[in-house]
Amino acid sequence: LNAIIKASENSGYTLRTGVLGTKSLYDALSAAGEHKLLMDMTLNPEKCSFGYLVDNGATTLWEFWDKAGETFHSHLEGQPVGFWDSQNHVMFGGGPAVWMFEGLGGITNSGAGYAQSTFRPGIESELTYANTSINALVGKLVSNWKYENGTLTWEIEVPANTTATVIIPMADAKGITESGVNIFGKSANGVTYEGTYADGSHVYTVGGGKYLFVAGPEEWTEPDTESPTETSTDLETTAPTEPVTPSDPAETQSSNNHKRGCGSTAMGIAGILTATLAPAVLRKRKKSRKYS
Numbered sequence: 001l002n003a004i005i006k007a008s009e010n011s012g013y014t015l016r017t018g019v020l021g022t023k024s025l026y027d028a029l030s031a032a033g034e035h036k037l038l039m040d041m042t043l044n045p046e047k048c049s050f051g052y053l054v055d056n057g058a059t060t061l062w063e064f065w066d067k068a069g070e071t072f073h074s075h076l077e078g079q080p081v082g083f084w085d086s087q088n089h090v091m092f093g094g095g096p097a098v099w100m101f102e103g104l105g106g107i108t109n110s111g112a113g114y115a116q117s118t119f120r121p122g123i124e125s126e127l128t129y130a131n132t133s134i135n136a137l138v139g140k141l142v143s144n145w146k147y148e149n150g151t152l153t154w155e156i157e158v159p160a161n162t163t164a165t166v167i168i169p170m171a172d173a174k175g176i177t178e179s180g181v182n183i184f185g186k187s188a189n190g191v192t193y194e195g196t197y198a199d200g201s202h203v204y205t206v207g208g209g210k211y212l213f214v215a216g217p218e219e220w221t222e223p224d225t226e227s228p229t230e231t232s233t234d235l236e237t238t239a240p241t242e243p244v245t246p247s248d249p250a251e252t253q254s255s256n257n258h259k260r261g262c263g264s265t266a267m268g269i270a271g272i273l274t275a276t277l278a279p280a281v282l283r284k285r286k287k288s289r290k291y292s
Contacts, residue, residue, distance in 0.1 A: 001032050004029065005034065005037065008041060012046060013040045013041045014046050014047065014048035014049050015041060015050075019092055022095045023094045025095065026095030027099075030103035033124050033169070034124070035104060035122040035123075035124040038096075038103065038125075039125050039126070039127075042096055048065040052065070060087055060089075060090070061089045062086065100132075105121075106120045106130070106132065106143045107132055108120070110165065113138060114134070115162050116163050117141060117164045118164065118165045118167065119143055119167065121152065121169070129145060130143075130144075133157075138159040138161070138162050139162070141156075141159060142156060143156050150216055151215070151217070152215045153213075153214050156211050156213070157210045158208045158211070162208055163205060163206070163208075165203065166191075166205070166211075166213070167202070168213065169199070170201070170202070171196075171201065172200075173216060174216070174217055175216055175219045175220040176214070176215045176220075177213070177214050178190075179211065179212050180223075184202075190206065190207065190209070191204050191205075
């Protein structure tokens with residue numbers, strides 16, 4: 001890993017790999033949490049980067065790291081330079097496309113067909129937020145996170161009848177809640193605490209449902225639950241109580257906000273990850289190499 005990082009620095013954060021090597025490079029750096037480095041490499045405006053392709057009008061993925069025939073080309077005799085160069089080399093996007101969903105967004109398949117999944121937000125990227133979703137056969141997986149001023153606010157959705165590992169990569173966190181309930185170092189509110197990894201990440205497991213995690217530098221404090229002072233009421237002037245209408249069971253079920261696979265999840269067709277780089281994302285590059 002250190003050799004890869006050093007080689008990236010020596011190349012000015014440009015890519016010196018082809019179709020096969022690029023995907024392996026993205027996979028290795030993403031697994032190591034080197035999301036800031038991958039942001040720098042992806043959005044680099046210099047030749048040999050995806051940012052360069054977009055800046056030069058690419059709406060598809062090219063076979064070579066420059067405009068057709070400019071520097072790299074197919075060198076075939078009897079044809080103009082670059083005549084056979086592919087301008088639709090879709091397989092080139094496999095590395096960055098998967099990284100955007102798994103590394104940045106934080107949704108990884110860890111079981112057959114997302115029956116088990118792993119959620120981990122890519123806060124090392126220095127992005128302030130990322131909204132990600134995947135439509136799988138088992139249902140929709142969602143990871144929407146914000147990271148500002150050392151605080152992570154993270155909404156996730158896990159399909160019914162599946163389980164997920166939730167990783168909060170904040171060794172310095174002193175408080176973690178789920179829907180306002182303290183889960184720092186313990187299980188509560190349908191969330192099971194599994195411990196910490198060697199890097200200090202906090203690990204939990206959950207069932208199907210919607211969850212709101214907040215982790216930050218402040219310790220959790222018990223909310224003030226003191227009852228307000230009661231005031232006396234003149235019974236003679238109190239309006240008669242209306243009869244209570246029994247609630248609709250369907251409404252009652254929908255109001256029980258998550259957990260453990262409760263409620264129905266619409267079954268959709270499998271989401272097929274064939275995405276290439278989104279130009280709108282790449283154009284958000286800042287020269288300071290800090291992104292939001």
